[in-house]
Amino acid sequence: MxxxxxxxxxxxxxxxxxxxxxxxxxxxxxxxxxxxxxxxxxxxxxxxxxxxxxxxxxxxxxxxxxxxxxxxxxxxxxxxxxxxxxxxxxxxxxxxxxxxxxxxxxxxxxxxxxxxxxxxxxxxxxxxxxxxxxxxxxxxxxxxxxxxxxxxxxxxxxxxxxxxxxxxxxxxxxxxxxxxxxxxxxxxxxxxxxxxxxxxxxxxxxxxxxxxxxxxxxxxxPEQTLRRTTLLRIRSFIQQNLDDPGLSPPSIAAAHRISTSCLHRLFRHEGITVGALIRRQRLERARAELADPGMAHALIDLIAARWCLTPAGFNRSFRTAYGMRPSEYRDMVFRGRPGPHVPPERNLPLSSG
Missing domain, CATH: 2.60.120.10 (Jelly Rolls)
Structure with a gap:
């Protein structure tokens, strides 16, 4: 075979x-x-x-x-x-x-x-x-x-x-x-x-x-150019506002003067929903802080809260994404042990989706 x-x-x-x-x-x-x-x-x-x-x-x-x-x-x-x-x-x-x-x-x-x-x-x-x-x-x-x-x-x-x-x-x-x-x-x-x-x-x-x-x-x-540049604007807006607990599809749509249904239509062919994109990017920001030596003594729950993630939801989502609990990941990083494969960003600049 x-x-x-x-x-x-x-x-x-x-x-x-x-x-x-x-x-x-x-x-x-x-x-x-x-x-x-x-x-x-x-x-x-x-x-x-x-x-x-x-x-x-x-x-x-x-x-x-x-x-x-x-x-x-x-x-x-x-x-x-x-x-x-x-x-x-x-x-x-x-x-x-x-x-x-x-x-x-x-x-x-x-x-x-x-x-x-x-x-x-x-x-x-x-x-x-x-x-x-x-x-x-x-x-x-x-x-x-x-x-x-x-x-x-x-x-x-x-x-x-x-x-x-x-x-x-x-x-x-x-x-x-x-x-x-x-x-x-x-x-x-x-x-x-x-x-x-x-x-x-x-x-x-x-x-x-x-x-x-x-x-x-x-x-x-052209319509396609307008759609793509609007998506880039929205993705950039999401990246800049991940620490805002009010970040949501309705607030994003309002900031760009479009309806929420229009926002969801824009993302229809992106392979990810707006809500899932927000959650994934927040999770990635938290993961980066867990591996930051300058934050080695920060409480994990506080790191989660910085990115608007509840402790229970953070633990569950982190384990689903990376195959281990946040505490295990931090321990792995600072002990230098091999860890989960975290794919490098292979997306276009301005786009983390």
Whole structure:
């Protein structure tokens, strides 16, 4: 009889990424190398920098199907993309930059945008632009996101209207996109090659929602994109409010201005109910605290209560999920004995379902 294997038996094939660095070069050769690299992997640009005598830079390229994410760190530099360079080569893509350190001024023919941590910089490869970056601490740190215009689920006329508008990365759907990008980069080893297209789809949906919101056209999103981004908003809301004893399907629906029946319909194809998702995430938060050395002396009942779990219900649910009582799990962790297999998060950023 052939042996049946499950996904845990299969080798983990990590997302294929490339890392570009000029640290191996002599300082005098680094800037030219970086300029040529950007021109060949992104789009032709003119680059200038006061640090060109020793321009130490690093960038990772993460392909997610049609979408590309690229975290990078480099000294302040000015980018200039002219009409002539656009005619020479145009990838016809939209670009968003999440600034983690540093700031910049982006200048188009008809508008100027000042960008820093807290404000996305968005751009269109088909428009002439000049970007002047600066960094008080010496290096600009950012995460770039590039999406071909042809696959973005938003009408081009709306996406183009959003170019150059300030988009906050600390609240609303902009915050969801920022969290997605940071979690993707931070947890990259956890994702496999099969996750790439799904991650890319999340990036496209969130980007479309961010741009649509910037031009106050949220209703112009395709139905599927609107449904998926609404689910991401709801999942994020649940994660942020797990310690609220009032968290429930009715309160979640009210916070998102939808009916409770609509909320349940959204989760119909998610493989889990809203109530079960809340219980599972609370249980996982409690499990993490049981394994936290800083909480080694906290009463187990108090940990359960922190996550709105009754002692009896916590013990029963924990044993069902992990095959042992909470006290046994804590003892196992601090004695270093092998314990139950707790599957790593294999879900998309922002989604713990």
């Amino acid at each position: 052939a042996r049946t294997t499950d996904s845990s038996d299969r080798p983990h094939l990590p997302l294929p990424t490339a890392v570009f660095s000029n640290a191996h070069l002599a300082p005098r050769d680094r800037f030219a190398h970086w300029r040529d690299l950007l021109n060949s992997t992104h789009a032709p640009m003119t680059l200038r920098s006061d640090r060109s005598d020793d321009f130490l830079a690093r960038q990772r390229v993460i392909p997610l199907g049609d979408v590309t994410v690229w975290p990078g760190a480099f000294p302040p530099v000015d980018f200039h993309r002219t009409s002539r360079l656009i005619r020479q080569s145009d990838p016809e893509s939209y670009h968003l930059t999440l600034m983690l350190r540093g700031s910049g001024v982006v200048v188009w023919r008809d508008r100027t945008l000042r960008t820093s941590p807290g404000v996305f910089h968005n751009n269109d490869s088909s428009r002439p632009v000049e970007i002047r970056s600066s960094a008080e601490r010496g290096r600009v740190v950012m995460i770039g996101l590039e999406i071909p215009k042809a696959v973005l689920p938003l009408a081009p006329r709306l996406a183009e209207r959003a170019i150059g508008l300030p988009i906050r990365d600390d609240h609303g759907v902009g915050r969801l996109l920022a969290r997605f990008l940071m979690q993707l980069v931070r947890s990259l080893p956890e994702y496999g090659i099969a996750d790439g297209p799904r991650l890319g789809a999340v990036a496209m949906d969130l980007t479309a929602a961010v741009l649509a919101h910037a031009v106050e056209e949220d209703g112009a999103l």
